[in-house]
Amino acid sequence: MAGPILTAGDLAVRLEQGTVAVLDATVNLGRPAHDGDHTSSSGRPGWEQAHIPGSHHVDLLHDLTDPAALYHFARPSPEALTAHLANLGIHDGTSVVTYDRSGGIWASRLWWLLDWIGIEAAVLDGGFAAWEAAGLPVSVLTPDSVTEIPAPALAACGQPASVDNVRAGRWVERADLERWLRDEAEATVLCALNPEAYAGEVPTRYARRGHIPGTGNLPARSLLAPDGRFRPLDDLRADLAGLLADPAPIWVYCGGGISAATLGLALTALGRDDVALYDGSLEEWSADGSLPIERGRADAGR
Structure with missing residues (x-):
């Protein structure tokens, strides 16, 4: 294919x-x-x-x-x-x-x-x-x-x-995100949830609302046209030019590792081969009260 x-x-x-x-x-x-x-x-x-x-x-x-x-x-x-x-x-x-x-x-x-x-x-x-x-x-x-x-x-x-x-480098774990928060790992980390869920403004399936501190928000649905098809790749390439040129690896997450896969698919189609998915995402992260979560909207990653 x-x-x-x-x-x-x-x-x-x-x-x-x-x-x-x-x-x-x-x-x-x-x-x-x-x-x-x-x-x-x-x-x-x-x-x-x-x-x-x-x-x-x-x-x-x-x-x-x-x-x-x-x-x-x-x-x-x-x-x-x-x-x-x-x-x-x-x-x-x-x-x-x-x-x-x-x-x-x-x-x-x-x-x-x-x-x-x-x-x-x-x-x-x-x-x-x-x-x-x-x-x-x-x-x-x-x-x-x-x-x-x-x-x-x-x-x-x-x-x-x-x-x-099996392809290496397709997943990151909670420990990787903790290292990233301590500035011990280089990555651009993006949350694929819609802005309301990212900001903690609506009910969540998980233990706490919000997002991992310092992570950006690129909603998976923003990549799609109203009919559910992906927007033209040339349009996405133009809109995401900065991200596509980012030298850091890209880590994606969401609530449960599902919507984030849509980001991974789109970024792969656009030529990035260094995208990794945090499988536990917010369900795992929010369940541990010792891990930080923040609310509020943001337009860019750390």
Whole structure:
């Protein structure tokens, strides 16, 4: 694939050619009604009602997470991730396109996981809404239907993807952010939440409102057009020229490591190859009362 963002038309061609596997990553996660409200559910029922033909639903809420972690959506080990993907017929050499029905953040998160373990992947620009808007066919899962395995998966070997392909430098941990706050690490750190959540003006799913002190705010939604597609890359390149030229590595976070993946995807598409994601994000950070959090809006990073 030419890049990490794919149009609906291009995906339709690849499906017809049998050269790609398609994964729906949707999770249902509403706005918190009060602080600490982390209500969420699997997106599989929506996938069953309507999905891209030949696609599978993957569960980021339960299956592709680390059950031992103290926060939601924690990345699984490379071994657990490759084993689960092998059950879907996805191995070394399988090209994957991810999509969702929730504005693209879940598809971006799954893309980040796949790219981390060296699987060629892209995100469907605009998600399922763009697929439908293009007038492309939709499948419905009924009690009598059989889930289809995408053509390239049927042709793949039976071994999981090799963990030897795992990319270094894709994640930072809480300790890295603590070192950064002590000026012991060089990075530009950005929060992907909307300005209201960054500033602590609205209820949060987590223990405390606000953001990690000194971090900038680049809302993931600001990279998207009203229809959910990414804004033209040339426009983003112009708007983010200063960030793209920044010599420091870029670290991104949000509430739970999901919206931040959208920043990572966009920055990768724009040519940055040194973006790392703080997986625990504010859910982990805010749970420890000894760690600082601040409120208020800001336009630039530290």
